[in-house]
Amino acid sequence: MRRTPVILSGLAVAALVAAAGATASAAPPADPFARAVGHLKTHSGTQYADGQTFTLRGVVTDADGAQHVRMHRYYQGLPVLGGDLVVHLDRGGAYRGASQTLAAAPRLDRAPRLSAQTAGNAALAASTADSRAVAGTQLVVDADGAVAALAYEVVVAGVYADSTPSELHVLVDATSGRVRDSWEAVQGDGVGHTFHSGDVAVGTTLSGGTYQLNDAARGGHKTYDLNGGTNGTGTLFTSATNAFGDGTLANRATTGADAHYGAAMTWDFYLNTFGRNGIRNDGVAAFSRVHYSANYVNAFWDDSCFCMTYGDGNAAQGWTPLTSLDVAGHEMSHGVTSNTAGLRYSGESGGLNEATSDIFGTMVEFYAANANDPGDYLIGEELRTNGTPLRYMDKPSKDGASADCWSSSVKRLDVHYSSGVANHFFYLLSVGSGASSWGNSPTCNGSTVTGIGRDKAAAIWYRALTVYMTSRTAYSGARTATLSAAADLYGAGSPEYSTVAAAWSAVSVS
Numbered sequence: 001m002r003r004t005p006v007i008l009s010g011l012a013v014a015a016l017v018a019a020a021g022a023t024a025s026a027a028p029p030a031d032p033f034a035r036a037v038g039h040l041k042t043h044s045g046t047q048y049a050d051g052q053t054f055t056l057r058g059v060v061t062d063a064d065g066a067q068h069v070r071m072h073r074y075y076q077g078l079p080v081l082g083g084d085l086v087v088h089l090d091r092g093g094a095y096r097g098a099s100q101t102l103a104a105a106p107r108l109d110r111a112p113r114l115s116a117q118t119a120g121n122a123a124l125a126a127s128t129a130d131s132r133a134v135a136g137t138q139l140v141v142d143a144d145g146a147v148a149a150l151a152y153e154v155v156v157a158g159v160y161a162d163s164t165p166s167e168l169h170v171l172v173d174a175t176s177g178r179v180r181d182s183w184e185a186v187q188g189d190g191v192g193h194t195f196h197s198g199d200v201a202v203g204t205t206l207s208g209g210t211y212q213l214n215d216a217a218r219g220g221h222k223t224y225d226l227n228g229g230t231n232g233t234g235t236l237f238t239s240a241t242n243a244f245g246d247g248t249l250a251n252r253a254t255t256g257a258d259a260h261y262g263a264a265m266t267w268d269f270y271l272n273t274f275g276r277n278g279i280r281n282d283g284v285a286a287f288s289r290v291h292y293s294a295n296y297v298n299a300f301w302d303d304s305c306f307c308m309t310y311g312d313g314n315a316a317q318g319w320t321p322l323t324s325l326d327v328a329g330h331e332m333s334h335g336v337t338s339n340t341a342g343l344r345y346s347g348e349s350g351g352l353n354e355a356t357s358d359i360f361g362t363m364v365e366f367y368a369a370n371a372n373d374p375g376d377y378l379i380g381e382e383l384r385t386n387g388t389p390l391r392y393m394d395k396p397s398k399d400g401a402s403a404d405c406w407s408s409s410v411k412r413l414d415v416h417y418s419s420g421v422a423n424h425f426f427y428l429l430s431v432g433s434g435a436s437s438w439g440n441s442p443t444c445n446g447s448t449v450t451g452i453g454r455d456k457a458a459a460i461w462y463r464a465l466t467v468y469m470t471s472r473t474a475y476s477g478a479r480t481a482t483l484s485a486a487a488d489l490y491g492a493g494s495p496e497y498s499t500v501a502a503a504w505s506a507v508s509v510s
């Protein structure tokens, strides 16, 4: 019955393009980050001083063109905890002010008196988790109080007695050895025993004496059991013990925990990478539905319900539930595309829409850094019991249907196959051509491409999507859009810019 090619679809993307106007904006000033940093140096009260540098966390652009540039602050190369700020620019790029909590510019000696080993021991003593061990240590500037101090940020990993994972961050004063602060990075008070991603923390809400899969920290994302139905919301997952699933498919909440976790990682990826607060950038969560229909080998995003839906797969035919991390990231990214470029879901723009979801689904997988489903440039590699992925970014034609190189016939392919050209571009831009631990990528013009890394490649693609692409952008326009984005982010004479051009040429897009 289900012999059709398995796809990850994006329903109703074209139908509600008009609704995307809410986040559209008039042409913003170029390079707000550089402007914002420039303003910090020339306006008093910003706590700027020599020795400081900044990295961009995200820009929010208002309908009137005003921009809000969120940044992390560094002092002599050390992250300044509590030094983060937002610089406000008017539509012309002039300074309107800054939002921050930093009371004074840090001035201190960056050489610690305490050893990292001593700091690690102090941090271990601050954790109450079982099986605890130091998972990482870095020197930071703790600028939470009135006077900034040099500190070690020690991450202590462990697990609590109720099997909730712990990732305690402990700030140990690098001079006195005193514990200055600590916080638990594993948020949500529940634990999900997932099918694809192992045991993970899940955001839950206690209501009427039971715990719900309702992630209050991420816009109130809820996950429902459709119980084989194909419409409505079914039943919200609840638990008396705040644990969801048992890692097996006999327990209905197992795939619910997968979907809930995937939504959380996608939310965190967009927020922490691009400063994007939810799919519509309005702080409101979508919701997830699992156990859709019977033996359903697909997953989809639907703008009309603003929700994600996952099938259980088909065990008899070798398919597991469609709730893996990259699929969750893929589906939610359809919502981001719908609310930004609004790429029409057909022809070349449809291929770019699909590729955008594959690109950011892949980035979500890398972001989550989950040992049960580590990052890679494969799509849906967790979904088949024989391990065969749905799609390959290094050489898309390995799936038997996708295009490696642009040609005038690409626009007639199904959007899940015309996406191959852009997936191939993204791989070349990130990793480069030839063999590596990630794959073996050919070029269509015999050239050699040296990658710039996936983080920069994703930043370029995100800016192109949110600032330059429109509903009918085709491959030639995607080249232009990503070149504009690279020029904005890294400069028109930068290696990043020239690599974007080279990677497009390598997939026959000129």
Ligand SMILES: [Zn+2]
Pocket: 008, 009, 010, 330, 334, 354, 357
């Ligand atoms: Zn899709």
